[in-house]
Amino acid sequence: MSTHTETARPEAFTAAWQEWHTAHERHRAHAHGFLAVTHLHWLGSEPVALDGVPGTWSAANDAVTVVLEPGEVLELEQQPLPAGETVIGPIAERGGLNLTSGETVIEVAKRGGEYIVRPRHPENRLLREYQGTPAYSPDAAYAVRGTYVPFEAPRPTTVGAAVEGIQHVYEAPGEIRFKLAGRELALTAFNGHAPGSLSVLFTDQTSGKTTYAANRSLSVVPAADGSVELDFNRAVNLPCAYTDLATCPLPPAENRLPVAIEAGEKIPYERQDQQ
Structure with a gap:
């Protein structure tokens, strides 16, 4: 459980998260998703x-x-x-x-x-039979400021996949540096789906316990000056968290965070008996 109290969360932050989460669940449950x-x-x-x-x-x-x-x-x-x-x-x-x-x-x-x-x-x-995805209650302490630092040149990065026998190669344009739980941390970022966005795949000390073991994903958009908000309350599961018919990438090794991110989506109900 998070050590942060319910009263410490501004109502507006919680309401914005709930609106986002509802829209994300609606998208996930699309008839042909x-x-x-x-x-x-x-x-x-x-x-x-x-x-x-x-x-x-x-x-x-x-x-x-x-x-x-x-x-x-x-x-x-x-x-x-x-x-x-x-x-x-x-x-x-x-x-x-x-x-x-x-x-x-x-x-x-x-x-x-x-x-x-x-x-x-x-x-x-x-x-x-989908009944929604459990998630931590939104906690503003897990919405942190960071800095996007581009690499001198984009780095081809090979990662494994949820399916045995294949690998994915992504172009990593840079990393995001931030501080959380008193630790200086960094995450390698891949190019996101939307222009100007970045996608971060990661695991942390909750992975395989309260959150899905293989990966979670967070989408961010750096500002012109490189500043970025990492709102881990919006960390989501990839398709492989729900079905074995997905080919999702695994995080690069350096994105295995040594802290517990008690925010974002948890292990889906469909997988809880498999952990």
Whole structure:
């Protein structure tokens, strides 16, 4: 438990966190989000039929080939693919596109240099039974100021993945230095999804105890002068915290913090019997 008292938290800080958390939960429970993933298929050079997906599939020469029989339906941007062979790609690493078949959205993507197919269906049991994610009560003591320090040149950084046998390579443009619990700390940052944002993957002394063991993620946006707010109350779980059908990256070794971050999202209910 945090040693900070409820009365020490300004009401406005708590209200802002609650609004953010509600929106994040709504996004997570989207009908075709990662909780809707029913299968994870790794493609090889031999054409194969895939559970939950029309057609036969293969990958070679940095492209995906799908072959549809008459009557099988796959759409790309609301346009049906023709019967017979369609070649998709190349797709950039960590990129992807979505096909549809009825209520199913079919993600075709590249992860760790390999092509994958992941169908997503709104009636998937994990999504249908999702009851929200437990989190620490918001605590302003875990919203700290830091400084973003760019490296002389971006550093290619190789990290492991939640799935055995693959690695992710990210470009790390710099690190964020900050002080917490009386310790001078630093986190290597990767480029975020939104322009100008950074993504930080980390573990801490709560990992595997009250928070998910493999990783948590925090998105930050440095100001022009390099100052940044690290609000660990908004540290979130990645998809691998909920499903084994995810390929999430693990934090770089230097991002294993020697302090307990008693803030942000906790171990999902779905995983609590596995810790």
